[in-house]
Amino acid sequence: MxxxxxxxxxxxxxxxxxxxxxxxxxxxxxxxxxxxxxxxxxxxxxxxxxxxxxxxxxxxxxxxxxxxxxxxxxxxxxxxxxxxxxxxxxxxxxGSIESQVKVKKPADVANYLMGEMQHLPQEHFVALFLNSKNIIIKQKTIFKGTLNSSIIHPREIFCEAIKWSSHAIIVAHNHPSGDVTPSTEDIKTTQRLIECGEIIGIGLLDHIIIGHNSYLSLVENGYIE
The missing domain is CATH 1.10.150 (DNA polymerase; domain 1)
Known part of the structure; x- marks a missing residue:
């Protein structure tokens, strides 16, 4: 009919x-x-x-x-x-870059990225660049595929941060399995970025793992300081 x-x-x-x-x-x-x-x-x-x-x-x-x-x-x-x-x-x-999202807590990042990332079929590693008021001024996908600390280049992330005059950075990636438990590589990658950020003077505030309607903050859960 x-x-x-x-x-x-x-x-x-x-x-x-x-x-x-x-x-x-x-x-x-x-x-x-x-x-x-x-x-x-x-x-x-x-x-x-x-x-x-x-x-x-x-x-x-x-x-x-x-x-x-x-x-x-x-x-x-x-x-x-x-x-x-x-x-x-x-x-x-x-949300969008233009919506002036201010990050006050890990849940703000999770809510911002959840709709976009929770159902992706492969891992995406994303960097959020913040100004001095912790407002997101730029989002960029750095890598697609299984996360490995040796292939996440701090140079690319911090060059982008300098380009946008970023005050700080938050990184995030999704786990297609839905399990937000961080792997050894997740923690190793985060520690490497923290060390590079300290040298450059642009701090890494957190690393958020996105699952299916769930998330985990490595800082909030004590995996990194």
Whole structure:
């Protein structure tokens, strides 16, 4: 059945106007983004097919343009629209550089990065550069892959810190397993960065590990001083 054959009270757009977006299902919201269906299937049918490809809606953000186009009825244009919408969702949850996030405690960093990092399929090592008021002025992904102290170069991090006139740095990385227990390499990497920061005069305030809806601060939990 096509969307146009549904009663107005059942059409996603009309339901959003009448009830509000909070009353729509995930499939209905995606159907609005898709706008049109394919021969024999409505945009709502295609939306349900898309949702059936993942175990959780948050995993949609990991789908590539190619993955989306593999679903019949989703062409390049629709795939681009979906990717843009997913990225906006991530940014709204995690905040942005321009939002002037002030770091007062480890939870502030976790809340800032959680939406962006907790479901990444591989480890990402991120540096946050702070001004003298502990406001985030720049975020940069330094490395992607299994963390190893020998491949995290302090030079790259502190050159970036100097470039942005940073007062301090906080680093973070995710554990795709969801377990936030720090490894020996996590601690070794952190200690190395602290030592380099002391020489340069730009302190490393903390190292945050992001899990699935959880985090760990190496400073707060006594792994480093």
């Amino acid at each position: 096509n969307i146009k054959d549904l009663a107005n009270s059942e059409k996603p757009r009309e339901r959003l106007l009448e009830k509000g977006e909070k009353y729509l299902s995930n499939a209905e919201l995606i159907a609005i983004l898709l706008n049109t269906g394919r021969k024999g299937s409505s945009s709502l049918d295609i939306a349900n097919e898309l949702l059936n490809k993942v175990t959780h809606i948050k995993h949609l953000q990991q789908m590539s343009i190619f993955d989306l186009k593999a679903i019949k009825g989703i062409g390049l244009y629709k795939a681009i629209v979906l990717k843009a919408a997913f990225e906006l969702g991530i940014r709204m949850h995690s």
